[in-house]
Amino acid sequence: MASIYDLKPKFQQLLDWPTRKLYGAGVTANQVTLVAAVCSVALGATLAVLLAIQAGGGAPVGLFWLALPIFLFIRMALNAIDGMLARRYHMQSALGALLNEAGDVVSDAALYLPFALLPGINGGWVVTLVLLSALSEMVGVLGQTVGGGRRYDGPLGKSDRAFLFGVLGLLLALDIPYLPWFTAVMILANVLLVLTTWNRGRQALRAASTSETQP
Known part of the structure; x- marks a missing residue:
């Protein structure tokens, strides 16, 4: 099923120059991963x-919401760069794999949970979305365990969620009333995440079955 993740190869081509510069400066893939996670937690906490x-009764968040879509784009770039550094310059490691997967789940939770604090909305839908996001990533990782490879299938993968919440942050920064539609969007996102989790599990099992039957 289509996902924004499918655009990753072209996005990586645009990041070739900064990746080479970071490597020349002695920056490692794990350092990039940690910076992305720490900045995500810091922004979410703020x-x-x-x-x-x-x-x-204090001042409204207002235009500070603009920091979210801007940072989500930067985070996508950092996530792509750490993988490029690891593969291109032989920095792949077990620690790096753990940091990458755990960092993504922690970053998503930190950046998306603040939406549960929006006045007048049912924050439970946001919490459920974060939990389902973590579940979908866990199933994606378990694809490797069953022999089906790491799964990134959509329709609401990591990049798609970043795009969704980036748009939400932009709309909030523009002070567009959110009460009429926010809950409906969250419910739809939850449904899409259930579908994503099921799709990743199904594709992992299918890939595993195919590899077992090949001579």
């Missing part, structure tokens, strides 16, 4: 604090 202050 958004949560600002929303709490807003709920207490």
Whole structure:
């Protein structure tokens, strides 16, 4: 099933120059992974604090929401660069694989959970979305265990979720009323994540079965 992840090869071509520059500066793939995760947690915590202050009668978050779509794009670039560094310059390691998978789940949770604090919405749908996101990534990783390879199938993979929440952050920064549609979007995203998880499991088992029957 189609996903924004399918555009990754072309995106990586645009990142060739910064990848070479970072390698020349002695930056490692694991360092890039850690920077992306730490910055994600920092931004998510800042958004949560600002929303709490807003709920207490303080200044609204306002244009600070713009930081989310901007950073999500930067994070996508960092995620691509760490993989390019690892593969191109032989930095692949067991630690790097663990940091990459765990960092993505932690970063998603940190960046998306603050939406549960938006005034007037049912935050439970956001929490469920974060949990389903983690489940979909776990099933994607388990594809390797069953012999079907790491699965990135959609329709709501990591890149798709980043695009969705980037758009939501932009709409909030523009002060567009969100109460009429936000919950419906979250419900739809939850449904798509269930489909994503099922699709990844199905494709992993299919790939594993195919590899077993090949001579």
